[in-house]
Amino acid sequence: MKVLQVNTVCGTGSTGRIAADIHKMLIEQGHESIVAYGRGTAHNCDNTIKIGNNLDFYRHALKTRILDEHGFGSKNATRKFLERVKNYNPDIIHLHNVHGYYINIELLFNFLREYNKPIVWTLHDCWAFTGHCSYFDFANCYKWETHCQKCPEKKSYPKSTFLDNSYDNFEKKKELFTGLKNMTLVTPSQWLANLVKRSFLKEYPVKVINNGIDLNVFKPTPSDFRKKYDLENKFIILGVASPWTRRKGLEYFIELSKMLSDKEAIILVGLSKKGIKDLPKNIVGITRTNSPKELAEIYTASDIYFNPTLEDNFPTTNLEALACGTPVITFNTGGSIETIDSSTGYIVEKGDLQEVKQIIQRTEKEGKDKYSKHCITRANNYYDKNKKFLEYIELYEKLGKEVQI
Template sequence: MSRILFINSVCNGSTGMICKNLYKVAVEAGHECCIAYGRGEAPEGFNTIKIGNQLDIYLHVLKARMFDASGFGSKHATKEFIKRIEEFKPDIIHLHNIHGYYVNIEILFKYLKEHPEIKKIWTLHDCWAFTGHCPHFEYDKCMQWKTGCKKCVRTKKYPRSLVDKCNRNYQLKKKIFTDVNNLILVSPSNWLMNLVKKSFLSNYEIQTIKNGINIDIFNQSNEKINTSIDLNNKKIILGVASIWDDSKGLNEFIELSKKITNDYIIILIGKLNNKHIKQFNNIYNVSNINDSRELAKWYLAAYVFFNPTKGEAFGLTNYEAQACGTPVVTFDAGGTSETIINKNSFLIKGLNEFEQLIKNTAFYKLNLCVEERNCFSIHNTIKKYLDNYKEDNQ
């Protein structure tokens, strides 16, 4: 059996949940595992390594803001982390999100190149690895990454910067991320895989392994939601995001709140600045829910799940809602088209289409059979990753 080190920016959120699920199943299969992370708190019951501290993150953020250097801070923290890697002695290093102001990519990948005997798997949850700045570019229709980023159109968006150094970043990433022996890339969608094949990462083996969810939690047998919000038998239009901003469709929800009738109420789950919703009576915010079972109750209570995202590599929330039998309406952005399984769900281009659907379509719960629920199951994801963890694949 193998010693597996997972590396991700966080232990919570969608990518953190993926890491934890893989950790659990790998341990059950006999592997020894550890999760290295940069931000937030470590969950109980997991072997973890915290990379750096809060001051390291602040300094990394400052460097990124001032010099467009996301991924190039945290030098001391990463050197100390390398020592912890050497103590753990992994056979497999499974990378997830390495952006997020917590690790230095030059130092980390220098170590990876110096150890060809370690099998590396890198799950790309967005496009940051092969651009000079951004994790998502489809909303801005920017295709510079194909030939080399020259002038960034997204410096004011994550990872925000006062200056534009996208050309330098692109060239550095190309040098750092290529020519790594024993590396396999994984994409959660065919959409992202096809982009990677057109990038400077195209020489690597790349697999599509779609994300999955725990269908023992996200299903149609959950209890009713207990909330202090006066729902008053209104139809819930639900939105879910870790952090709400325009990239996740916050502006669309605000516009929608001005147009829907009193028959509806908008519930947004996730971190949201209250200044955005004070003036709108029919938008309510529920702070981040770390309990998946509580989140599943909201999906089940919703009339429709609306996901006006500007860009997703996959769109796991779409899976979660549909597994609860709730119809999904999602913008056709990135890999979201690959998440629509429920026949009462829709891909749309813009807010106007959603407004027309609300007026003219009767959404209804879809009673899923076992085979339909299994389409969403994380066991499909885990089985494919476990195949990659096998020693005979190293």
């Protein structure tokens, strides 16, 4: 079986690591595999196709900023890429993010319609069925259920500074993305699967495959982290994001810091150096770490993980915290609430910091040990990346057999 995956990045970021891990598993099982990507440098992947170059990226970004026509740039880069696809002649094409300033969706989907082989499309956000945004929770906008127009999220990713083209984008996406004979959609959360069924993509079968993590790395990992930051006698509340955008909820950590006692401290990972300088005294800021082991040490050293996300699909940071034995507090947002149960964490309504404070105090009295075993068990049972990505290969094989029949 020959598989081609297409994503914005390869081997970096959550989606890039997923693509690289599936590639590795395919090769180990004796299949052929290529990952095509548009940005940065490929990591942990030995057979790739780079789509376009930096100039293509900047032109596409400029088209987005001025005309709000994201997904409709990169024509020459896409034509060259599709010629390579024809030469490779894959049995399965697996799309991940097709947004990110690197590929022309009109050329891509017209090709896929003619190619007429099985397509798997993993939706990592909501961009595929809206006229502009990747998430709409913050704006509480549900125009996508009927027809996008006058987008309240025009200045969110993929940002448009001038025009609002959400009406035409919606029309074009609906025309391009529907009517393919052999496409299966995958979502990491049931929440997103339910949204798909309310969108113009409802004609397609949808399979839920949760994100997975590397349990050989994310596990209880002792370290001198507390001593290094002079936090040996503190109750640590951890937050992790990269970058800390509006939807990740940084402002709630700032507000929470005003409500804590001297016995409690906040650790935030993934901040810029400038962002660290602006933090209150009881928040320790750490820049982004590219070391999963170091991140596992921080999760392990913390007493509770707080994810005040306002818009999210199935955040892997929740899974990483659980695997390290750390319970999770999350806002009632998207698929984030699907990552935990009553023995591994707490779900609170968006912005309810009084309840967050009460949960912190309760956990402080009970002790982290009450939760740790349950957290680790849940991660091992449900979020092992090897088991999760095997589900993709099983899906490829199933679709391949259906075509042969």
